[in-house]
Amino acid sequence: MRTLIWLIGIFAIAVGVAMVAGLNDGYVLLVMPPWRVQLSLNLLVVIVVVGSALGYALMRLISRTLQLPTRVAQWRERRRRERAGRALTDSIHALFEGRFAQSLKSASRAYEIGDEASVAALVAARAAHALHDEQRYREWLGHAAEQSAKQGARDDVALLMTEAELAVEGRRFDEAGARLASLREAGHRHIAMLRLEASVASALGRWEELVATVRQLRKHKALTEEQAAPMLRRAHVERMRELAGDGAALGAYWKQIPTNELQDRGLIERVLPLLARVGHGELARKQVERLLDERWDSDLARQYAWCAVGEGDIRACLQKAESWLPQQARDAGLLFSLGQLCINAQLWGKAQSYLESSIQHGATVEAYLALAHLLESLERRDEAQGHYRAAAELVAGGQKSRLALLPA
Template identity: 30%
Template structure:
């Protein structure tokens, strides 16, 4: 109220002063253009000037208002209101989840300009384009996503890395993830994608270095991590065995022992890992070390595969090997695979009759082609060729599916 009264008083004073100035000296303004001249008082000219400026200001304001109104109408026609954009985005995401890529991409891109979260629209649309095989459009949409929002680099990079991984562009995916990892070294999704890339590239050393981060910050449960650790160390064992093959027993022994020592104790106790280590020792002619490893493992964890391998190991003391295996037989008298191993160890000790008995006992418990072949070979060298042929036939039939019933020629009559 006071402010209005003050403005009114000031206006009245200014009006009085202006009226006094007009009465004191009206002045004049002369405008001449060619042969035409216009003369008027100064105050009239001032009023006309101010009125003209006010009219220009009003016209410009109306013009700007009409432009804004036109833009608003255009946006409503082509993009719709913010509420409509949100509804269209939600519908597009539903189509995205359903796998309706074409429809989802169309809805998400139409809603993006008025969406409150354009980053989501462009990222999902990029994935839609990728799923339709349009990699060029997918890349363009990723660029739009990066420009649509601040702090969008991580989300864009992860989306790009997933698409590169799915298209098996592993080297490009690795480059993308390594760039992101420098900024987000503990992000669980970055770590998991790196895990998948390293496995695909068989880059086991890098996966080994990543394992502590996966345990500390990854999103996998304990069982999955143990399975991953087992897979990793099996691969490292195979890699070490292949790397030293043909380089001599001493270098092979050192390399394999070093790799085995680096394996966590919980993984070393797994029979399949112990089997792989022993197999690598055998493949590099380290039979003494392989025998000790298999024997120690079988004393704690019984494994049919390790039992079979024990019969193939050529340790220095074949007699002691046979005694060790026969000790296991007391606890497992009905183990067909152990009988096969005992038969092979009997052959190494040149106990032909004992080997024959063990092979036959194994076949009584379980008919296996490998046992048939061993017994057939032994019988052939013992001069029992007919029986040898019968066991070879048995083993051959065990390796094939059941033959159909078909007509066959009669067997020839034996000649005297």
């Protein structure tokens, strides 16, 4: 339909031009002595139009001819870039597919012919690292550093991140830490870098740094609460173990732990003995009681006796523990804790009763030993020896069970 409309339009214009030309009787007289030329105006118009078109076509032909070497060079450059781009794409695909040798080969070709030589060098370095080829890995990192120096800061960041990540994979944590420190000095703090910092801090025992990094990752939703909890637990426990010889520092560290992190029962169970050994067990008392009131935990209840330090704390803890007893009368952990509290309060008879009940409902080595020590202090050594033997048999039985699980 569109073609038909164009044909009708062209024919209409042709008819219009023919009618106008038929009505035009004008002429043009050209004089150049001794010559004299007389033309119709219509013919002159045709000559001018055709001549202009031919002149334009000739000029275009000459221009294209003169531009031909440049255009050929541009075409060759475009082809070179296309080949380099395909080689780089192939190397990245091969790297993701796990074909590291092919990736290294394609990246080498891309490095030789492409403009993205720094990217190609980094891909080649990753492929060489995956092949455990240390020599070529270092060689390609050197090429990447050369290109980074030429092309600027963006490629420098990519180089440092690659070196840090591959150093972490190779368990060269000091090297990774140095690269990450360079990135920090340049003001970079993105999520991928924070993940690497967490790995380095954990491996090198930088526990306070690990806590700060995990909190940032959790804040940016790069870690869920379930993922962050064990990392924070380990960092807090290890840092508090380092401070175990300084009661004031240990207490100060405990007080600065946020409330939401103190909801981790595993953390409380591990650090409560540390606090108790330096006389700060009462710092965790309210948190332990709150957790047990919210949801009962026999293992945590077994640690409750650590919360009692002075005479007033002992009696308060004993009263609180006995308030749980009606609902948890058969809980071995609570009974053991009550026995320990009664020993501290010098209530020998109640202590013996609670420890015997704890053994009855769930025998443990520590319950046998606590009862044996109590009886020995009461000069009932024969009975104490029986409980010492029971504890030894329990330990031996546990070792036999573990040995039975080992493959033949």
